[in-house]
Amino acid sequence: MIPLVQDLAVTDREISLRRLGGDEKLLAALAGFFLEDAPALMVQLNDAEQAGDMTNAAIRAHSLKGLSATFEAIPFTLLAAEIESLARGGPSSPRANVAAIENRIRSSRCGSPNVGSLNSLVNWQMFC
Amino acid sequence: MALVLVVDDDRSLRHMLTHSLEAIGLQVISTATAEQGLALVSERQPDVVLLDIMLPGRSGLDVLRDIQAVDRRLPVIFVTADSGSSTAIEAMQLGAYDYVSKPLDLPQLNSLVQAAVDSRRLMSVAVALSADSTADQSGKLFVGRSAEILEVFKAIGRVAAQDVPVLIRGESGTGKELVAQALYQHSHRKNEPFMAINCAALPDTLLESELFGHEKGSFTGADRRRIGKFEQCHGGTIFLDEVGDMAPIVQGKVLRLLQDQRFERVGGNETISTDVRVITATNRPLEEMVEEKTFRADLLYRLNGMTIFLPPLRHRRDDIPLLLKHFLARAQQSLNKLHIEGMSPDCLEILMNYGWPGNVREMQSVVQQAVLNAIGPIIIPDFLPREVTQNSSPDGEHQSTWKEQQPASRPTDASPTSSDPQHPTIADLGAFIEGQLKSKSTDLYTSVLDRVERYLFTRVLQETNGNQSQAAEILGVTRGKIRDRIASFNISMERKVRADTKVGE
Numbered sequence: 090m091i092p093l094v095q096d097l098a099v100t101d102r103e104i105s106l107r108r109l110g111g112d113e114k115l116l117a118a119l120a121g122f123f124l125e126d127a128p129a130l131m132v133q134l135n136d137a138e139q140a141g142d143m144t145n146a147a148i149r150a151h152s153l154k155g156l157s158a159t160f161e162a163i164p165f166t167l168l169a170a171e172i173e174s175l176a177r178g179g180p181s182s183p184r185a186n187v188a189a190i191e192n193r194i195r196s197s198r199c200g201s202p203n204v205g206s207l208n209s210l211v212n213w214q215m216f217c
Numbered sequence: 218m219a220l221v222l223v224v225d226d227d228r229s230l231r232h233m234l235t236h237s238l239e240a241i242g243l244q245v246i247s248t249a250t251a252e253q254g255l256a257l258v259s260e261r262q263p264d265v266v267l268l269d270i271m272l273p274g275r276s277g278l279d280v281l282r283d284i285q286a287v288d289r290r291l292p293v294i295f296v297t298a299d300s301g302s303s304t305a306i307e308a309m310q311l312g313a314y315d316y317v318s319k320p321l322d323l324p325q326l327n328s329l330v331q332a333a334v335d336s337r338r339l340m341s342v343a344v345a346l347s348a349d350s351t352a353d354q355s356g357k358l359f360v361g362r363s364a365e366i367l368e369v370f371k372a373i374g375r376v377a378a379q380d381v382p383v384l385i386r387g388e389s390g391t392g393k394e395l396v397a398q399a400l401y402q403h404s405h406r407k408n409e410p411f412m413a414i415n416c417a418a419l420p421d422t423l424l425e426s427e428l429f430g431h432e433k434g435s436f437t438g439a440d441r442r443r444i445g446k447f448e449q450c451h452g453g454t455i456f457l458d459e460v461g462d463m464a465p466i467v468q469g470k471v472l473r474l475l476q477d478q479r480f481e482r483v484g485g486n487e488t489i490s491t492d493v494r495v496i497t498a499t500n501r502p503l504e505e506m507v508e509e510k511t512f513r514a515d516l517l518y519r520l521n522g523m524t525i526f527l528p529p530l531r532h533r534r535d536d537i538p539l540l541l542k543h544f545l546a547r548a549q550q551s552l553n554k555l556h557i558e559g560m561s562p563d564c565l566e567i568l569m570n571y572g573w574p575g576n577v578r579e580m581q582s583v584v585q586q587a588v589l590n591a592i593g594p595i596i597i598p599d600f601l602p603r604e605v606t607q608n609s610s611p612d613g614e615h616q617s618t619w620k621e622q623q624p625a626s627r628p629t630d631a632s633p634t635s636s637d638p639q640h641p642t643i644a645d646l647g648a649f650i651e652g653q654l655k656s657k658s659t660d661l662y663t664s665v666l667d668r669v670e671r672y673l674f675t676r677v678l679q680e681t682n683g684n685q686s687q688a689a690e691i692l693g694v695t696r697g698k699i700r701d702r703i704a705s706f707n708i709s710m711e712r713k714v715r716a717d718t719k720v721g722e
Contacts, residue, residue: 122229155298
């Protein structure tokens, strides 16, 4: 599985706000939740895949996918979806590939954060 | 005040929904676990439940079954980050009120929840289908998450488990056969045969024999009895593709079969009973054909137990990136081009702005050609087929190399819109073929024939001033074929007001 488009914007504030009915306070609150919850989920994801617990890894990746979708964080969302698929033993691999997950986390090149990028989407360098 | 229960382990989603729904005057309670959610359903009796389809340790679909055991009339709306077609279909089959995928559009969700609240008040019956568990699926049948395709999934979920005939309508290449397969796979006939017949691919007499069988000696070449598809498929499902091309005599027999589940083989006297579910598909304007008396009205009513409309790709542009990614991954694997990493942004822009007259089938071919042409890890516009790069425009309309007309209206007693009589023919065809050879097309025969036919039929109809009988004579084909090509190629037949037409006395 591969990212479809290179150098997509990390987030899209305009689209995110439109989906929230223009509620800037809500967007700010959700950003706060993301910044609090995403690091813990990523730690849990790493721990799960290192322990070979692909079920939990898939659940954490699924949660990250949902969290990031709110902010039109397409590269992040696609990456989380890919990790979830790998962890579930998706069609691109007969079984979860722990090394592949680690490589994707380390070597993903998803472009630079831009304005409104939610603190570089939780220390983007964790992915890059 | 109506009460909404939100069950989701994502606290930001619980916050989002609480904030949004309270703003429209609804009371909201929320919880992160299925167990607490079920307890709250019993204790607080909410009017609507918003339920995550993937809860820790528990499938949302299982939770729905438990909710239905408590209160079968309670509307449940699934919320999920996973918009796979199998999940959506299964959710609707289980009787979910609706299904929304992240990222949520709160104004739309508010309307949906309000509608669910109203339904709870007004209706006393369960929303939909039986709680049959669906069969396992081998994989996604459909790729898409647009509102338009989600409606298709829901329609499949609502009707798959019933035995009603289904008519699938949509342009060529939109996936009508996929819908037929999905209906079959989610039906109680999923372990019985599924047979597909293209009604346009066979001459009329052969089609009748194919469907109903024939007796030995019933016509020249019938040297033995043959069992037809309706008999072979007893207990199963038959898919009649391009049902608009069915000859009148076959239409009559299909109608009788739909009414009585009985028929005779060609040349036979024995009445045979069968139990078959019929699914049909067409891109033809059947209602107009009924008016022209080329299609039976009573058959149309029988086929139309439920109609599912497939949107053309240009009406579901949100799905284009997802579909491109899907076909890219497939082409990578099938062509062993695993070094391909993706598409450049300008390549994606071209593909987003292309009109996709051939819809999803065309996209699959375009992506395959692009992967074949690619000489590096990134697909750039140079690798795309020329007809795509030349015909991509910001409004997404298809601009053909060959002159195309307006969408078809009634073809009788009219003339086609005049095209440029100087429009290049042989030279353009030659250049097109050369371009396709260079791009290592694997669809050259069909592509060229399509273009030649498109030009030929348009030109001849211009020559005959829209007279289809004359056009058929010139071309040496049937009028049916003329009508089919008018529809397929969107040949516009505008009415011409004659100076000597008299109105009234």
